[in-house]
Amino acid sequence: MDTAALVVTDQLLARPAIRDVARLLGCPPSSIAAALKRTEKALAVRLFQPGAQGLMRTLDGERLQPLFAALAGETRRLFRRQETEAVPMLGLEALHRILTVARKGSIRAAARELGMGQPQLTRQIAHVEAKTGYALFARSAEGAVPTPEGLLAIDAARRIEDLWREMSASSGEKFRRMAATVRLGAVFPLGAESSIAGLLASLSARWRLRHPRQPLFITSMIAEELLNGVRRGIFDLVLLDLAGLPDDLDGRLLSTSPLVLVASQETAERAGGTLDSLLLTSPLAVPSARSGLRQIVDRMLESEVFAAWRGRIDPVEVDSIPVILRLVEDHGFVSFLPAASLPAGGGRLAALGLPVETAMPLYAAWPKGRGDHGLVAQVLALAGGPAVR
Template identity: 45%
Template sequence: MDTATLIVMASVLQTRSVRGSARALRRPASTIAAAIARFEAEISVPLVERAGSGLATSLEAVRLEPSIERAAQLARRISGDQAIKLEALQRFAQVASLGSIRRAARSMGLGQPQLTRQLAQLEAMLGKTLLQRSAGGSSLTPAGSSLLQQSQALLAVWGELSGASAERFRKAEATARLGSVIPLGYESEIARLLANLAARWLAERPRAPLFVSSTTAEDLLAGLKSGLFDVAFLDTERLPPDLDGQIVGSTALAVIGVAAGQSNLADALLAAPLAVPSARSGLRQRINQVLDATLSDIERRALRVIEIDSIPVILNLVLHHGFVSILPQASVRRIRHDLRQLPLPPRFDLNFWLCWPRHGSGAALGAALIAALADAG
């Protein structure tokens, strides 16, 4: 890490723009982008991502921003616009602490000539004499004393920023990353399965963290291909050819929100607006099959459909605004037992798969998760 990168990162968080920081610092945009990548790699956590013409910050970036700004302020006082490595400042501080280049070199496992050259380069970059050398050792000049104070403050802030990076990296490497379709609610079948799995996994593997993230089926497939997830809990009829896996459960579907006494499936679907998730979900793929098998082309065109990738919003539309939907029968019953339902035939049951890339390393983890699910019952 160097002082220029700290200054760039603080500017990026302030402007929320690569181009804005490039203009403010009078540097090429490619230099700004490289500094962002370097900083994120050092602390092992993403801070920004592209959002339209600007940048969106992560929650971790918001938390760290005051410390990054403090580090940048100290970096400006020390080096101005120059890029001075924090390693050089650390070695200078060690010499100042021990009062001898020779002793400092020995403590750091360096050759004395090498350390002497680095200190000379630091003095040349700053245009200041930092150390008075004598036969008895090295003492600080007034400029050296000022630099030592500022360097120690900067190194302390950087220590706070980077101190957890090794632990974060270790945990990231050891963590089992499970993606899941989004549960309907806390009482849904998917939520119950995931909770049972997480509890069993922690009991059996307390030192092997399990990270669970819920998203749409389409994003789960993309996450498996990119390596974001090791395995995924997916609601689909069948797996793509590049995935392996096993069915770990299934659920019957029903049209919910039907009028009292309504028994005809086509009439129930056409009687009210239909709220469904988008095509990014496995559930929607199954709903499309239900509609194709139940309605004629003319009836399909007559459907009033709204797409919402939020089951709680869909349930509110059904409960309070006269909509109907197609959702897992048992899960809806647990959430609201008195909600009227029209069950669908078993051929429309929705499968839950635990799956992983065919040529990846997720098979062993998948087998362990399947065993944990079986034990959790």
């Protein structure tokens, strides 16, 4: 790690735009991007992610911003630079060697402790002094004594080393936890009583008992985001509700659930309780085309059985099953949902069977040739074993 990257990263965290920081510091944008890359590599964390308007701070970026601000402040103090000025690139290892000389009081003793030759360390000191623009030590027969400017530099260097050690330790521990964590992505459960919610809860509880030292991290997304995540290696395994798996994925069918048309009891009674009357008199709420459920619904509606309704259905898209259920229960909407997602006994909801048999599958999927088959087998075994049709 180096001092220039510390200051650049601090500026980026304050204003996440590479070109803006480049103009502020008077550096090429490529130098700013390279400095950020060095920082993220040294910490083994992502501080930014691409956004619609440029860079967006990650949660790690937010968490580490105060430490970077303190590091940048000490770095500017070391080089006697203003906030809008770039600083020279100086490796933190060079600062550690300066601190060793100050602590030992002798270049020879410091060189011996550092395991390097005295001439090499002397050249290192001269290099740092050239970068800072002032002498750090006064050499004499008694040893190396810090100059008044050197005392300030040593204090700044000590603070930089302490802050970097604190940052590296927290990031290193996080990296170790992440490296040991099994990452599972899953489609959003369709309610607390849905089969997916039950499967994920059961898997979490069983995994904790079977693998107490290997955390299982589960996050829910829509199908499109899960596909992107497993292809990029963000997830080890994903649970998808697609009609079929893409060619680049291996997988296993875990379960299927028939689709039904769902309405509130009141809406169903008012419409006479028939599929035809409900579809013609009630607005339809469905997830967006980025979800597996919507793709299955669209395929069903394109069949000849639904030809009479096709031009009359104008769905409202909502990528939230709880919101869709509230639209159904409280606002007279209808929706196509898996029967397994409905509460036992139906509650306030009425479920009507469909004229064409349509089921929503749930697949466990992983990249071809890249999956850890032992890990996949463990997850599938704890998730309920073989496919259920």
